[in-house]
Amino acid sequence: MKIPTDITRLLGIDLPIAQAGMSWASSNSALPLAVANAGGLGVIAAGPMRRDDLVRALDEMQAGTDRPWAVNMPLYRQGADEVLDLLAERRVPILIASQGGPKRYLDRFKALGTICLHVVAGEEHAAKAAAAGVDGLVVVGGEAGGHPPAELVSTLVVVRAVVRALAGRIPIIASGGFADGAGLAAALALGAGAANFGTRFIATPEANVHPAYKQAVLSAGIDSTRTVGRGMGMIRTLSNDFAERMMTMEAEGATMDDRKTVFAASTLKMAAFDGDLAEGKLEAGQSVGLVDDIVPAGDLTRRIANEYLAALRHMPQPV
Numbered sequence: 300m301k302i303p304t305d306i307t308r309l310l311g312i313d314l315p316i317a318q319a320g321m322s323w324a325s326s327n328s329a330l331p332l333a334v335a336n337a338g339g340l341g342v343i344a345a346g347p348m349r350r351d352d353l354v355r356a357l358d359e360m361q362a363g364t365d366r367p368w369a370v371n372m373p374l375y376r377q378g379a380d381e382v383l384d385l386l387a388e389r390r391v392p393i394l395i396a397s398q399g400g401p402k403r404y405l406d407r408f409k410a411l412g413t414i415c416l417h418v419v420a421g422e423e424h425a426a427k428a429a430a431a432g433v434d435g436l437v438v439v440g441g442e443a444g445g446h447p448p449a450e451l452v453s454t455l456v457v458v459r460a461v462v463r464a465l466a467g468r469i470p471i472i473a474s475g476g477f478a479d480g481a482g483l484a485a486a487l488a489l490g491a492g493a494a495n496f497g498t499r500f501i502a503t504p505e506a507n508v509h510p511a512y513k514q515a516v517l518s519a520g521i522d523s524t525r526t527v528g529r530g531m532g533m534i535r536t537l538s539n540d541f542a543e544r545m546m547t548m549e550a551e552g553a554t555m556d557d558r559k560t561v562f563a564a565s566t567l568k569m570a571a572f573d574g575d576l577a578e579g580k581l582e583a584g585q586s587v588g589l590v591d592d593i594v595p596a597g598d599l600t601r602r603i604a605n606e607y608l609a610a611l612r613h614m615p616q617p618v
């Protein structure tokens with residue numbers, strides 16, 4: 300099946316379904332390979348990866364599929380320049396950069412023929428990235444897991460605002476809150492060319508997180524997430540001992556230094572790798588409440604496409 304949009308044409312994929320870059324969860328080849336081979340966009344999250352693990356994942360992608368795939372590169376990570384060198388050497392087909400400006404990588408990767416997408420969370424950054432010459436945008440709204448935008452403007456509003464501001468001049472992937480084909484239909488109705496699915500893909504056998512994390516995703520409801528760490532790289536995470544401690548400190552006006560200490564003592568790795576459900580950063584979006592099964596990622600990609608068709612059939616028609 301093909302569902303053509305400006306994003307699928309830009310990237311050379313069949314379906315407007317992107318598996319969001321997620322540190323740990325997609326810091327491997329298994330998840331992105333399954334999505335790529337099902338016709339969606341598979342994304343390796345390079346953020347926490349050591350060089351040799353990333354090299355192995357790139358080799359496995361190159362051997363495992365002839366479809367396009369992407370690497371997500373948070374520009375703030377330690378050793379970012381060395382990782383960019385490696386990605387350039389390996390001529391990755393698609394680069395999705397987050398947390399920094401496009402100047403740092405754009406000319407170099409465009410010259411190599413890499414398609415460059417940039418992650419933004421508002422109209423101003425979207426306009427700047429578009430003017431700098433990126434090929435497309437990932438627009439993130441407040442529902443998102445990981446790092447949502449500071450003011451938590453919802454995906455419904457921010458995607459529409461960016462589409463209107465840029466008058467459809469640049470392809471957009473909408474990110475935050477999408478878990479099924481009805482969500483995909485909503486993203487395309489807003490004027491995006493694809494939806495990004497993060498939390499939904501944690502509940503797959505291929506996701507590189509501890510089984511307890513996956514179970515926590517299945518159990519959580521739409522009101523189970525908290526946003527904590529304002530002013531220090533805020534995250535949306537499942538409620539747990541760590542998140543509630545942060546909430547209490549913020550409510551009671553604890554000093555920035557004290558909050559930073561608690562925030563820094565918890566990591567996504569503790570949750571994703573060690574399965575520490577109480578003290579780790581259990582990053583997940585509000586869409587977590589729409590996830591209730593563990594499904595192989597390729598089947599999930601095809602299921603979302605079929606749900607999208609069903610959602611279209613159920614749309615009220617004019618009489």
Ligand SMILES: Cc1cc2nc3c(=O)[nH]c(=O)nc-3n(C[C@H](O)[C@H](O)[C@H](O)COP(=O)(O)O)c2cc1C
Binds near residue numbers: 322499582
């Ligand atoms: C566990 C987790 C880790 C994430 N890691 C990254 C990352 O390394 N780089 C990035 O740009 N975004 C990251 N994100 C954000 C996602 O790319 C995406 O914007 C978000 O998951 C969309 O919201 P959703 O979870 O409701 O689908 C992460 C999200 C989650 C849930």
